[in-house]
Amino acid sequence: MRIITGIYKGRHFDIPRTFKARPTTDFAKENIFNVLNGYIDLEDAIALDLFSGTGSISLELVSRGCQSVISVEADRDHHAFIKQCLKKLGTDRCIALRGDVFRFIKSCHQQFDFIFADPPYALPELPTLPKLILERGLLKPNGIFVFEHGKNNSFEDVPGFIEHRAYGSVNFSIFSNREPEGEDE
Known part of the structure; x- marks a missing residue:
């Protein structure tokens, strides 16, 4: 796994072979971030990475200048790996939380400029996630939410x-709660 751009560009992290998580491919990650450049400036953004897996997206967000990133992952080994990667980078801009994403969403009162979610494609609740995240008000006005799915x-x-x-085989749906352009009454 490598960081594509930013202050940690080119840094590599070896993912243990025992991991079940499939990191977003470099090809898909690079392309979706290129698309995002037209929607959001990640410099100083506050970001949330749900179902963080290997932490690939969290590390990329930190490298691209996010002010802070919250990384939520339920798997103990994956969470420990994310913390280990953050320690190697020597950054305090990412908080790695170990826990259930749905519990986090229900109890979170913070708003984010950018949210990324990459749940397991076979997750039974996967179809409910975009609506749940948007209805809970986790996005700041004009925030962007990227949802990776099958x-x-x-x-x-x-x-x-x-x-x-x-x-x-990687699909992304992009959402926003953009304020409507000034409409005349």
Whole structure:
């Protein structure tokens, strides 16, 4: 796993072979971040990475200048790996939490400029996540939410949906709670 750009560009981390998590491919990660450049400036943003897995996205967000990142992962070994990577980078801009994402969402009172979620594709609750995250008010006004999912899911009918991108077998749906442009009455 490598960090694509930013202050830690090119740093590599070897993922233990015992891990079940599949990190977002470098190809997909690079492309989705290129798309995001048109929607949000991550410099000094407050970000949330749900189902962090190996921490690939959290590390990328820190490298790209986010003011703070909260990384939520339930698996004990994955959580420990994320903490180990953060320690190697010597950064305090990411808080790695070990816990259930749904409990976190229900109890979180903070708002974020950017949210990324990469749940297991077979997660039974996967189809409910975009609506849940958007309805809980976790996004700041004009915030961006990127949801990674399998090819068999479509979220075009969810309020706040902006666009869908696919890179190989990796699919992203992008959402926002952008304020409507000044409408005349």
